[in-house]
Amino acid sequence: MNELLAILLNVKPVIGAALCLTGGVLALIGTIGVLRFPDFYTRLHAASVTDTSALTIALIGMALMAPSWLIVFKLAAIWAFFFLTGPTSSHALANAAHTAGVEPLIGERARSRGRGSSS
Amino acid sequence: MIGAAALALVVAIVLMLVRALSGPTLYDRVLAVNSIGTKIVLLLGVLGFLTGRPDFLDISLLYALINFVATIAVLKFFRYRSFQVPLLRRSRGRKS
Amino acid sequence: MVSFLGLVAVLGGLWLGLSGHYTPLITWLGALSVILSSVLAVRLRTLDADSAPFAALPRIVVYWVWLMVEIIKANWVVIKACLRANLDINPALVKVKTACESDLAKTTFANSITLTPGTVSVLLEGDKILVHALYEEGAQPEAFDKMDRLSKWAVDVRGAA
Structure with missing residues (x-):
């Protein structure tokens, strides 16, 4: 039983680092989406991947590497703060764009324009 | 492996900077800046663990707060062209 | 009243979690800032059942x-x-x-x-x-x-x- 615990304690930082790397890669994927998608509203969707999954996974990874519970609490505070304010700023962005009259691309048009200006 | 995570975040930030510089509308730029802020919060945490000083998390928490307020402030400014407009709650005459 | 006490509890917990230094002087300063923030929240009328749904x-x-x-x-x-x-x-x-x-x-x-x-x-x-x-x-x-x-x-x- 003690050996199992020792193995777990040794493996924990490695899992944490792997989860951090996963979070970084997810942030990269979200950025690629932001660069590829054709108009503002669709880019908002890609950016929310970074705001939710990349953040959650990277913070869980850091929590596994944390030396003390105080650090875990700080990570949890960052996570809760982002999940409470992230949708607010996303909605503020979408609402401001809608109020200013930015028209979303609907349906097939988005697809063809996305292919044209994907670089 | 943590170094690779930091590298991925740096690359993501640089790519997002491309969107912030080239974004056709103002809102694309604000979106890019907001997203860069999220990534920098993660990067600060990862760098803290990379150098063995998790105290960096305090800075990243502060950065998260400022990032949110800055996004809302910029959007408010470009909507009303002024900071002097109160963002009022609907008054309902109800107290705590 | 429930929402006020809840706010004090949440702010106090947040302070305890983020501080990490528990000498008497700093603890007193922390308690003071928690009370000050709660009183300011009440004075600004930002505290009602909607903003503090503890139930x-x-x-x-x-x-x-x-x-x-x-x-x-x-x-x-x-x-x-x-x-x-x-x-x-x-x-x-x-x-x-x-x-x-x-x-x-x-x-x-x-x-x-x-x-x-x-x-x-x-x-x-x-x-x-x-x-x-x-x-x-x-x-x-x-x-x-x-x-x-x-x-x-x-x-x-x-x-x-």
Whole structure:
């Protein structure tokens, strides 16, 4: 039983680092989406991947590497703060764009324009 | 492996900077800046663990707060062209 | 009064968690700042049943867990959309009707829609929410029914009244 615990304690930082790397890669994927998608509203969707999954996974990874519970609490505070304010700023962005009259691309048009200006 | 995570975040930030510089509308730029802020919060945490000083998390928490307020402030400014407009709650005459 | 004590408890917990230094002087300063912030919140009238829903806390936690599962599912769809070689997105604007009555429940519902990748709430008018979705197929008004019912159940304490 003690050996199992020792193995777990040794493996924990490695899992944490792997989860951090996963979070970084997810942030990269979200950025690629932001660069590829054709108009503002669709880019908002890609950016929310970074705001939710990349953040959650990277913070869980850091929590596994944390030396003390105080650090875990700080990570949890960052996570809760982002999940409470992230949708607010996303909605503020979408609402401001809608109020200013930015028209979303609907349906097939988005697809063809996305292919044209994907670089 | 943590170094690779930091590298991925740096690359993501640089790519997002491309969107912030080239974004056709103002809102694309604000979106890019907001997203860069999220990534920098993660990067600060990862760098803290990379150098063995998790105290960096305090800075990243502060950065998260400022990032949110800055996004809302910029959007408010470009909507009303002024900071002097109160963002009022609907008054309902109800107290705590 | 319940919301005031709840605010003091939350702020105190936050201070204890973030500080890490527990010498008497610093603890006293922390307690002072907690009290000052709470009194200022009361004076600014930012404290009411909507901003401090402590009564509904257990149900909010259940809702949160359900929402996390939904977010993970939706994330997978958007990640695939980002990485696919040809862009096969089909964006649409959908109007969703909500059954939530209190402001807090409406906010929770709209924020849940925004938090799930692939859908963003654009405009909130009365009991209708304008939603922009990445895939038209996944954003029929029926798709939001369950989220609507759950957020009403979790947060709308005064909905029946």
